[in-house]
Amino acid sequence: MPARQSLADIEFLLTEVLQAPARWQALAPFADTDGDLAAQVLDEAAKFVDSAIAPLQRSGDEEGCRFDAGQVHTPAGFREAYQAFWQAGWPSLSCDPDDGGQGLPAVLECVLFEWLAGANHGWTMAPGLLHGAYECIQHHASDNLKAQYLPQIASGEWLATMCLTEAHAGSDLGLVRTRGVPQADGSVRVNGSKIFISGGEHDLTDNIVHLVLARLPDAPAGPKGLSLFLVPKVLEGGARNAVVCERIEEKMGLHGSPTCVMRFDDATGWLVGEPNKGLNAMFVMMNAARLHVGLQGIGLLEAAWQKASAYAAERRQMRAPGARDTSLIQDHPAIRRILATQRAWIDGGRVLAYHTALQLDAAQHSTDAAERAAAQRWCALVTPVLKAALTDQAFHGASACLQVFGGHGYVREWGIEQIVRDARVAMIYEGTNEIQAIDLLVRKVLADGGEGLAALLEALPATPAARARHTVLVDITHQLARAAQADPELPYWVADDYLRAVALVLLEWAWGRIETASRAERWSSPAQAFARWVLPEFDMRAGILRERIAQARNTKAESAAAV
Known part of the structure; x- marks a missing residue:
């Protein structure tokens, strides 16, 4: 998906429809962020996505990830693209300047990740949890853990995972069996297995920070007995922690993203937040992830629409009603209906998602208590709607866009079938x-x-x-x-x-x-x-x-x- 192709639309929605510059300038941390600065950031983001990430879409899908004796090798070009990504400062757009971030409004990060998902969903899975991990550690970790891990998470130098699911548990986190045993030095020893861990092992970064739900020895049963632990792949000093990737899954889509089965064998970790209140800390990460998954839906549907629209503008087939000769298929009412309907979802979905990102900043930074309460209510009620409705439309809408291609859409050459495959998982993960x-x-x-x-x-x-x-x-x-x-x-x-x-x-x-x-x-x-x-x-x-x-x-x- 060429990001620059949607840049003008997005700038119109932000500046004219949502009046975003005035809204974020009313908040103290963003008082100096005007429309020109935002436009410059988005212009550079579009260039980076189009030049560095989009070209790896098909090759990453075809090559996939390779598992070899506990090591995961990502497709050619993925590591280099990720190193360029974090070194250019893209993961830190909305992080606090005190943590090395750029302190920009959340909506700019949202636009970036929408573009990334549309350009290369498999690659984007790697940094997709960074912001949630940053928020979780920033709000719940001890000062020592923050000092040791927050700058690298904020910058993206190290990637993070969210280790919740177990083979017998699925969405029922109350059944989690992984254990964390406290040690005399304040650390814990974590034992257990987790499945469906996106980026649990890879070669993109030198370290991976795992955030793991587990139980302390005397924890009550059910979800109220879960605690959250930070378990790094590499310990301070360079020693490898006892964290093992047993295999990666063979999947319908997202071949460029390793979905790992992880085993923790007396792995060293540290408690994040209070004992038995791990879900409180983890939900900070999950809620951030759910908004981003909704944005994935928009990005994927936009990518499918762009392909279908371009094909419809060049393919001739039969006579459209009222025409005298063969017509471009974009002139046929059935095709026009498909394209206009998906466009309606993309444009309207963007307004809702961007407004939600603006409300996130208002909920955190507004000095007006009533405004903060209204913003928090919007985010609580609308986030699950965005996640569900936009990912549902991403899959079904991308399938409708594939229909525009006829038989050509079902073969790999045109790239639309990959979008349909990749989009399907967004209806499942993150709840x-x-x-x-x-x-x-x-x-x-x-x-x-x-x-x-x-x-x-x-x-x-x-x-x-x-x-x-x-x-x-x-x-x-x-x-x-x-x-x-x-x-x-x-x-x-x-x-x-x-x-x-x-x-x-x-x-x-x-x-x-x-x-x-x-x-x-x-x-x-x-x-x-x-x-x-x-x-x-x-x-x-x-x-x-x-x-x-x-x-x-x-x-x-x-x-x-x-x-």
């Missing part, structure tokens, strides 16, 4: 999309009876038609809260439908912002596609939710009558 939906509805929306969501929607400018949809969603939410008291399973049955409904009203707000800023043809075509082909799904989801609520009520009434 499956089903878990995101449950997190949204059960843990966040229903936890306060829907009041937080209602307040979020009330604060959004809306047309009368959009406000009517907000009213419908809030009413359904209150009905779900009441019905769930009698049928606790109900929210779990309908969580996916609920998340889609929320995503659609948020996208409607995003498109309202775009249309307010510009009525140019570039934006009007996808705006029409959103109204015609995307937004009507809201009525379908609302109908499903109402029907399921009615069924739950009827079941309750029948049970009461039987008694």
Whole structure:
């Protein structure tokens, strides 16, 4: 995906639609960051992505990673590209200057990683967890650990992993068996195995910092007994730690990223945060990762759209309606609908993701307590929506873009099939999309009876038609809260439908912002596609939710009558 091809669109969304320069200049750490500086950063980022990362996309997929006696060799060019990446300062864009970072707004880092994912998803898996690891260590590690590891994580000189999953546990972290035994010197000895560890072993950096969920000896059962430990590949002084990569997985996609089975054999580590509160520390990392996975969805869909759009502009096939001769396939209504619909998701998704990044900075740096609270509410409610809705659309939308190529899309030559393969995993990792939906509805929306969501929607400018949809969603939410008291399973049955409904009203707000800023043809075509082909799904989801609520009520009434 040529990053520079989307640069003008992104600058328009940031400056004209979201008024980002004014918003971040209102926050003390970014008072000197104006639109010109941001444009310069993004221009250089686009050049780097296009010249250093994108050319390795196909070769990295075809060569893949090689496993040899515990060592992992990444595809040709990957190490050199990564060394250039961190030495140019790209991982440290939004890190604190006190840690060696550049102190820039989070949204600039978000744009960079969106581009990286679209250009070369496999390579981008390596630095993808850096920011989350940085936040986790910065907020929860001891001063000694920060001094020893934070500068190298902030700069990207060392990469990091998130070691959660075990073969028997999957998403149920309460079943984790890995153990950490305290030592007299304040360290711990970590024993256990982890699977699906992206970048658990590689040759990109000289050290890898593993953040490992495990249990202390007397920890309570379940997730409340988990602690977090920092376990480096290489110890201070240069000795290799007892961390072993047993194998790498053969996968559907992401061949350029090693997905490792890791074993810890009395490995030396240190506690991060408080004992038995590892999930609190780890969720800082996971929440950062979930926003970035949503951005991966945008980047991958943009890459697929660019390929399909370029192909449609040069391929002739049959006569389009009203034409006298063979036509470019971009003139056929079916193809125009595919391309405009995916464009609607990309543009609207960008507004939501970038607005969320701006809210992250507001939540951390605003001096207004009410603004901080509103920003925190937005991030808590919208992050699972972005992760689930945008990765779902990345896969299904990329598949639709493959359809534009016909049979040519199914063969490797055109590169679209790789995007479809690579995109599929984003619906699974960092919490499956089903878990995101449950997190949204059960843990966040229903936890306060829907009041937080209602307040979020009330604060959004809306047309009368959009406000009517907000009213419908809030009413359904209150009905779900009441019905769930009698049928606790109900929210779990309908969580996916609920998340889609929320995503659609948020996208409607995003498109309202775009249309307010510009009525140019570039934006009007996808705006029409959103109204015609995307937004009507809201009525379908609302109908499903109402029907399921009615069924739950009827079941309750029948049970009461039987008694």
